[in-house]
Amino acid sequence: xxxxxxxxxxxxxxxxxxxxxxxxxxxxxxxxxxxxxxxxxxxxxxxxxxxxxxxxxxxxxxxxxxxxxxxxxxxxxxxxxxxxxxxxxxxxxxxxxxxxxxxxxxxxxxxxxxxxxxxxxxxxxxxxxxxxxxxxxxxxxxxxxxxxxxxxxxxxxxxxxxxxxxxxxxxxxxxxxxxxxxxxxxxxxxxxxxxxxxxxxxxxxxxxxxxxxxxxxxxxxxxxxxxxxxxxxxxxxxxxxxxxxxxxxxxxxxxxxxxxxxxxxxxxxxxxxxxxxxxxxx
Amino acid sequence: xxxxxxxxxxxxxxxxxxxxxxxxxxxxxxxxxxxxxxxxxxxxxxxxxxxxxxxxxxxxxxxxxxxxxxxxxxxxxxxxxxxxxxxxxxxxxxxxxxxxxxxxxxxxxxxxxxxxxxxxxxxxxxxxxxxxxxxxxxxxxxxxxxxxxxxxxxxxxxxxxxxxxxxxxxxxxxxxxxxxxxxxxxxxxxxxxxxxxxxxxxxxxxxxxxxxxxxxxxxxxxxxxxxxxxxxxxxxxxxxxxxxxxxxxxxxxxxxxxxxxxxxxxxxxxxxxxxxxxxxxxxxxxxxxxxxxxxxxxxxxxxxxxxxxxxxxxxxxxxxxxxxxxxxxxxxxxxxxxxxxxxxxxxxxxxxxx
Numbered sequence: 001x002x003x004x005x006x007x008x009x010x011x012x013x014x015x016x017x018x019x020x021x022x023x024x025x026x027x028x029x030x031x032x033x034x035x036x037x038x039x040x041x042x043x044x045x046x047x048x049x050x051x052x053x054x055x056x057x058x059x060x061x062x063x064x065x066x067x068x069x070x071x072x073x074x075x076x077x078x079x080x081x082x083x084x085x086x087x088x089x090x091x092x093x094x095x096x097x098x099x100x101x102x103x104x105x106x107x108x109x110x111x112x113x114x115x116x117x118x119x120x121x122x123x124x125x126x127x128x129x130x131x132x133x134x135x136x137x138x139x140x141x142x143x144x145x146x147x148x149x150x151x152x153x154x155x156x157x158x159x160x161x162x163x164x165x166x167x168x169x170x171x172x173x174x175x176x177x178x179x180x181x182x183x184x185x186x187x188x189x190x191x192x193x194x195x196x197x198x199x200x201x202x203x204x205x206x207x208x209x210x211x212x213x214x215x216x217x218x219x220x221x222x223x224x225x226x227x228x229x230x231x232x233x234x235x236x237x238x239x240x241x242x243x244x245x246x247x248x249x250x251x252x253x254x255x256x257x258x259x260x261x262x263x264x265x266x267x268x269x270x271x272x273x274x275x276x277x278x279x280x281x282x
Numbered sequence: 283x284x285x286x287x288x289x290x291x292x293x294x295x296x297x298x299x300x301x302x303x304x305x306x307x308x309x310x311x312x313x314x315x316x317x318x319x320x321x322x323x324x325x326x327x328x329x330x331x332x333x334x335x336x337x338x339x340x341x342x343x344x345x346x347x348x349x350x351x352x353x354x355x356x357x358x359x360x361x362x363x364x365x366x367x368x369x370x371x372x373x374x375x376x377x378x379x380x381x382x383x384x385x386x387x388x389x390x391x392x393x394x395x396x397x398x399x400x401x402x403x404x405x406x407x408x409x410x411x412x413x414x415x416x417x418x419x420x421x422x423x424x425x426x427x428x429x430x431x432x433x434x435x436x437x438x439x440x441x442x443x444x445x446x447x448x449x450x451x452x453x454x455x456x457x458x459x460x461x462x463x464x465x466x467x468x469x470x471x472x473x474x475x476x477x478x479x480x481x482x483x484x485x486x487x488x489x490x491x492x493x494x495x496x497x498x499x500x501x502x503x504x505x506x507x508x509x510x511x512x513x514x515x516x517x518x519x520x521x522x523x524x525x526x527x528x529x530x531x532x533x534x535x536x537x538x539x540x541x542x543x544x545x546x547x548x549x550x551x552x553x554x555x556x557x558x559x560x561x562x563x564x565x566x567x568x569x570x571x572x573x574x575x576x577x578x579x580x581x582x583x584x585x586x587x588x589x590x591x592x593x594x595x596x597x598x599x600x601x602x603x604x605x606x607x608x609x610x611x612x613x614x615x616x617x618x619x620x621x622x623x624x625x626x627x628x629x630x631x632x633x634x635x636x
Contacts (some may be wrong), residue, residue, distance in 0.1 A: 173363045177367035177369075180334070181381040181384060181428065184355060
C-alpha cells in the first residue's frame with residue numbers, strides 16, 4: 001500500500017515537472033518580448049540579462065504606435081483576420097454540413113472531401129506567383145480584399161473539414177425530428193444542427209483567426225503599403241538595413257498577442273463538448 | 283385523420299432491397315403495428331411515410347394525397363423516434379412547443395398549448411429543464427408530447443418504448459394505447475417486440491426481409507399464422523417447431539413425435555408447430571400421448587411452469603400447471619391439443635392446410 005502511494009507521488013511530481021518545463025519553454029519568449037518592450041535599447045542587450053526592466057519606459061510603444069503606423073497595421077490585421085474568419089466559418093459550416101449529411105452517388109462524398117483537403121497539400125509558397133499575377137491583373141494588389149480572398153482560400157478547406165466532423169458527430173435524428181416537426185432542411189440546419197455544433201464553430205473560428213492573424217508570407221507578397229500591410233509585415237519591417245529596432249518589435253509583437261488571447265478566453269467556454277448529451281439514449 | 287396507403291412500394295439502398303413490393307392500407311384511426319426482426323424493413327417503411335427516405339418505386343398516399351414528392355414538413359405527420367431525438371439545447375417547454383414555433387403559432391397560444399399537453403403527459407413542473415436533466419421515462423414523455431401537441435394526420439412511432447426499463451415499458455404501453463384511443467389519430471408503430479404488437483395493435487403486419495408475411499388482428503396472427511416465420515416469431519415462449527415428415531396425415535419426427543389426424547397431408551419435409559400452452563402433460567400410459575421425452579429443464583414463471591423436454595434433436599416447451607413438479611431427465615408424456623396443431627412446408631415455409 002505504502003509502496004503504491006509512493007509511486008503515485010513520483011508520477012505526480014514527474015507530471016508537474018513536465019508541465020512546468022513546457023510552460024517555461026512556451027511562456028518565456030512571451031515574457032521576454034513583454035519585458036524587452038519596456039526596456040531602453042541598451043538594457044535589451046545588457047549582460048548579464050536584465051530579467052526585469054530596471055527603468056521601465058513606454059518609448060517603444062510611442063515609437064511604434066504614434067510615430068510609426070502600427071495602429072493602422074493592427075487595424076488592417078483585424079479587418080483581414082475577422083473577415084477571413086467570418087467567411088471561412090460561414091462557408092465552412094455550409095460545405096461541412098453538405099458533406100456530412102447529403103447523399104452522394106458512389107464514393108463521391110469521399111472524393112469531394114479529399115479534393116477539398118488536397119488543395120492544402122502543396123506548400124502555400126508555390127501559389128504565390130500565380131496569386132500575385134492574378135491579383136495584379138485584377139488590380140487588387142495591395143488591397144485588403146486580396147489578402148482576405150487568399151487567406152479564405154487557405155482556411156476554407158480546414159474549416160470545412162472541421163465542421164464536417166462536428167456535424168457528423170451530431171445524431172442525425174435531431175434534424176430529422178425537426179423536419180418532421182415542420183422545418184425545412186435549412187431550418188433544421190439553422191435551428192438544430194448549428195446551435196449544437198457551437199463548440200465546432202468556436203474551434204474553427206479560433207483556428208482561422210490565429211492563422212490569418214499570424215500569416216506572413218502571402219501578406220508580404222500581396223501588400224506594399226500601410227493601405228493593406230498587416231502587423232507581422234509591419235513588425236518585420238523594423239528589421240532594417242542599418243538597424244534592428246528590437247524595442248519597437250517587442251512592443252508591437254507583445255501588443256499583437258493580446259487580441260488573440262482575449263478572443264481565446266471569450267470563446268473557450270463554447271469549446272466545451274457534451275452539449276448534445278441527453279439528446280438521444282434513455 | 284387519414285388513411286395511409288402503400289401501393290407497390292419498393293425501397294432500395296444501392297443493390298440492397300430493404301422493402302419489396304409493399305401493398306398495405308392503414309385505415310383511418312387505426313393502430314397498425316409493423317412487427318419484425320431488425321433489418322426487416324419496418325423502420326424504412328415508416329421513414330418513407332415521414333418523408334425521411336425517398337421511395338424507389340411505387341406510391342404512398344396519406345389521406346388520399348400522393349406524398350412521394352412531398353417534403354416532410356408538408357406531410358403533417360408526427361414522429362416519435364427510438365432515441366427520442368429531443369433537442370438538447372432547448373428546454374422541455376421549447377422542445378414540446380417546437381412544432382408550433384415553426385408554424386408561427388402566436389406566443390401565448392403556444393404557451394397555453396404546451397401547458398395543456400404537458401399536463402396530459404404529466405410533465406408540468408419540468409418545463410424549464412433541459413433534456414439531459416430528465417430520466418428516460420420523462421424524455422419519452424417529452425417526445426410523445428411533442429408529437430401530440432398538434433393533431434397530425436398520422437402518428438409514426440419507431441420503437442418508442444425500447445429504451446425504457448421493463449416496468450416503465452409496461453406502464454407506457456398502456457398509456458400509449460389509451461392516448462391513441464382518445465386522440466383517434468391513425469398510428470403506425472414499429473417494433474420488434476411481439477408483446478407490444480399484440481397488446482397495442484388493431485392490426486399487425488408481420489414483416490420479414492422486406493415483405494409483409496401476414497397482416498391481421500393480433501388474434502388472427504397468433505391463432506392462425508400463415509407462414510413458418512410468423513408462427514416462430516409470435517408468442518413467448520415461441521411456438522414449438524418440429525421437423526419431420528407427413529405421410530397420409532400422420533406426422534413423425536426423428537425425436538419420436540407422432541401426430542395423426544392431419545387429414546390427407548403428405549410432405550417429405552414438413553414442420554409441425556404447436557404452442558406451449560396447447561401441449562398438456564398426460565398421465566403415464568395415456569392413449570393421447572404424442573411423445574414421451576425426458577425433462578431438459580423446468581422453469582417456474584409464477585402463473586405457470588415452463589417444462590422443456592428433449593425429443594431427439596428438438597427441444598419442446600410445454601406450459602404446464604404452476605404446481606407441476608418434475609426433475610431433470612424424468613420421462614414425461616405429453617399430448618397436443620387437437621385442432622391446435624399447425625403444419626408447414628419446410629421448402630415454401632407456407633402453412634399446409636389439412
